[in-house]
Amino acid sequence: MHLIPEFPASKLPHVGTTIFSVMSQLAQEEGAINLGQGFPGFPIDEHLISLVNKAMSAGYNQYAPMPGWPALREAIALKMKRLWDMDINPNAEITITAGGSQAIFTAIGALIQPGDEVILFAPAYDCYAPAIELNGGVVKWVELEYPHWNIPWDKLESAYSSKTKLVMINTPHNPTGKVWSADEMSKMANWILEKQLFLISDEVYEHITFDDRPHTSMALFKEIRQQTMLVYSFGKTFHATGWKMGYAIGPENWMREFRKQHQFNVFTCHTPTQVAFAEYMKDTTIYDAISPMYQAKRNLIMSALQNPVFEAVLTEGTYFQLLKWKGVSELSDVELAKKWTIENKITLIPISVFFPSQIDMRLFRLCFAKEDNDLIEAAARLNQIQ
Ligand SMILES: Cc1ncc(COP(=O)(O)O)c(C=O)c1O
Known part of the structure; x- marks a missing residue:
């Protein structure tokens, strides 16, 4: 026989299907406007599509070199020189x-x-902790301070021990929309230096900041260069999340x-996508329209x-806006989000899922990377919620 x-036994016993998949499926079943999952709901640049098609027709259809298409890596190096x-x-x-x-998973796995x-x-993007745990690492959480999501430096100090190896930061920040100031970045760089730690700086929303608040990259802090991995995403920058392409920049070792x-x-x-991005990035003006476009969308829905x-504090960056619900209910934020999907046909993401303690702050994340008419209709539906 x-x-x-x-x-x-599961290596990730606490991990189930993510809330994004759960809410997106419910949104689809209910015919709700889905402001839950973070992906753009509008077309990408036709020119970029034509460059991919051109690369395919020109025969760029076999394996690229393992670290990536050389011309693309060169284009990235030029961009980092120009910006930082x-x-x-x-x-x-x-x-x-x-x-x-x-990039995040592999940077953690390597270290x-x-x-x-x-x-x-906390709150943190959901792929960080599982990647750490799969490698036998132990997560020490430090909660950012609501409503401005400032870093509690004293709590950071208490979270540190002789076993601390790595700190992970994310700016502009998902889900809060906070953009770390140059001062905060500098203070963090100094702390990393002083404590001799490694740093992963997740900057996938680098080109989405509002109200003249600039993004500051950790690339600026040359003194921690040898201990910092920077992470970026073409999907986020060029509205092509389904292409699943990004990159990591870090020291040689x-x-x-x-x-x-x-x-x-x-x-x-x-x-072919790498060949196309290498060509597309030659135009250094492609980034200029991104923040104004998203800022208009933020302003439209708000x-x-x-x-x-x-109640809301206007988001400083990313394509996410948090809303604080002031109503009264016995339901948890997850249950409320499901209820609104079913009854009001509008889907938001409850923020408790971004906290290890699942703390329910009555905060919900909406993604405004959508067509303007969807945003207007979404606002009308949100206006019906009590
Ligand atoms: C903060 C943050 N980091 C990383 C990623 C992953 O980006 P990609 O889709 O390029 O894998 C996301 C995607 O939502 C994100 O919000």
């Missing part, structure tokens, strides 16, 4: 990845040993280990939203 082995005066060796310090997520502690700020894992896991990413049951 053929016996099937019993499948072992960063001198990068594209052969050794840049790897093209299947989105920012894979973290069992027992290492990693400081994360960290990148060497990164690539050892990358080559056996992904090996390399979609060639001026149409006229419901005193929701």
Whole structure:
């Protein structure tokens, strides 16, 4: 008789289907406007599509070199020089990845040993903690302070121990929309230096900031260059999240280990897209329209939203806006989000899912990377909620 082995215990026992998938499926079943999952609901640049088509027709359909298409890595190095005066060796310090997520996963995998502690700020994007735990690392959480999501430096100090190896930051920040100031970034860089730690700076929303608040990259702080991995996403920047392409920039020793894992896991990413991005990035003005476009969308939905049951501090960056619900209910924020999807046909993401303690602050995240008419209709539906 053929016996099937019993499948072992889960390596991620606390992880289920993410709230994004759950809410998106419910939104679809209910015919709700989905402002839950963070992806653009409008077309991408036709020129970029034509460049991918052109690359395919020209025969760029086989494996690219393992670290990524050379011309693309060179284009990235040029961009980092132009924006942050960063001198990068594209052969050794840049790897093209299947989105920012894979860059994060691989950067953690290359660094973290069992027992290492990693400081994360809550609320946090949901892929950080599982990647740390899968590598035997231990997450130490520090909660950012509502409503401006400032860093509690005293709590950061208490979270530190001799086992701390890595700190992960994200600016502009999902889900809060906070954009760390140059002062905050500088203070963090100094702290990393003083404590001799590694840093992953997730900057996938680098080109989406509002009200003249600039993004400050950790690339600016040359003194921590040898201990910092920067993470970016073409999907976020060029509204093509489904293309799943991004990159990591880091020091040679960290990148060497990164690539050892990358080559056996992904090996390399979609060639024609890389060829197209290399060409597309030659135009350095492509970034200029991104923030104004999103700022107009933020303003559109926030001026149409006229419901005193929701309170909001205007988001500083990303395409997310938080709403605080002031109503009274026994229901949790997750249950409320489901109720609104079913009854009001509008889907938001409850913020408790971004906190390890699942703390319910009656905060909901909406994504305004949608067509203007959807935003206006979404606001009308939000205005009906009590
Ligand atoms: C903060 C943050 N980091 C990383 C990612 C992953 O980006 P990508 O889709 O390029 O994997 C996301 C996507 O939502 C994000 O919000």
